[in-house]
Amino acid sequence: MPPAVSEWSNLILRWIHVLAGVYWVGQTYYFTKLEGRMGLDEEAARKAGRLPQVWLVHSGSFSLVEKQASPKSVPAKFYWFRWEALITWVSGFLLLGLLYYSGSLLLDDSVSNIGMGMGVAIGIGTLIVGFSVYEGIWMSPLGRMPRLAATICYLLVVALAYGLTHLLSGRAAYIHVGALFGTIMTANVWMGILPATRKMVTAIREGKPIDVKVMERAKNRTIHNTYMSVPLIFLMISNHFPTATYGASYNWLVLSALVLAGAVAAKFIYKP
Numbered sequence: 001m002p003p004a005v006s007e008w009s010n011l012i013l014r015w016i017h018v019l020a021g022v023y024w025v026g027q028t029y030y031f032t033k034l035e036g037r038m039g040l041d042e043e044a045a046r047k048a049g050r051l052p053q054v055w056l057v058h059s060g061s062f063s064l065v066e067k068q069a070s071p072k073s074v075p076a077k078f079y080w081f082r083w084e085a086l087i088t089w090v091s092g093f094l095l096l097g098l099l100y101y102s103g104s105l106l107l108d109d110s111v112s113n114i115g116m117g118m119g120v121a122i123g124i125g126t127l128i129v130g131f132s133v134y135e136g137i138w139m140s141p142l143g144r145m146p147r148l149a150a151t152i153c154y155l156l157v158v159a160l161a162y163g164l165t166h167l168l169s170g171r172a173a174y175i176h177v178g179a180l181f182g183t184i185m186t187a188n189v190w191m192g193i194l195p196a197t198r199k200m201v202t203a204i205r206e207g208k209p210i211d212v213k214v215m216e217r218a219k220n221r222t223i224h225n226t227y228m229s230v231p232l233i234f235l236m237i238s239n240h241f242p243t244a245t246y247g248a249s250y251n252w253l254v255l256s257a258l259v260l261a262g263a264v265a266a267k268f269i270y271k272p
Helices: 003-048 083-101 116-139 146-165 170-205 212-236 251-270
Strands: 053-058 061-066
Touching (some): 003 083, 083 116, 116 170, 170 212, 170 251
């Protein structure tokens, strides 16, 4: 690929990726904060015989948002938050292919002597197997023990960080852990949250009670995305700081610490 074409492709894809990601993560945290504020108003709303609500002020206008867990009717048209996630993932995967799978950033001869084909297989396999393991854990009985399941997931991330940093270049290892988080988050939207929401809407339109398990699954996957988004951002910008991150002697420990620090930071951001 000619250098000018490669650079323009990189620039356009990166712009799309960052812009879509800003929309997606911003919406995730907006609704997470809104849900938390609604929770603070639930007791007062119950005593007053009204729905939990939050007053918002922005851009010179006021808005009132009410929480309806089981509405008696729904409008004919909803605004669904879904394309931002898909566009972020697709543009990110194309960037991954452009810079790593067809570029020179994937391998490091000082780390391992694997070939390019094996490196690409490891990268793509990380996304597929990583998501499958995540889904298997949270769909199993472990999913009903969130602290234990989260601890197991984190330990698996540490093991993955160690393995990738001893097979791929440090920079590629960091990016692929971040890409795995992005893949899981996108799959949570399209395979977990959206199908559950559609089932809820269908139940309301048919006058049937909403399945509580469906509601809980959608909410839990949203919470997972909230906690993964900050570590994901940490990992995506790590390539600007090679000495402190992927270029360090124990880069896998730094990666593990960044993921943990990001999750802790998300915990504070998550508070209403």
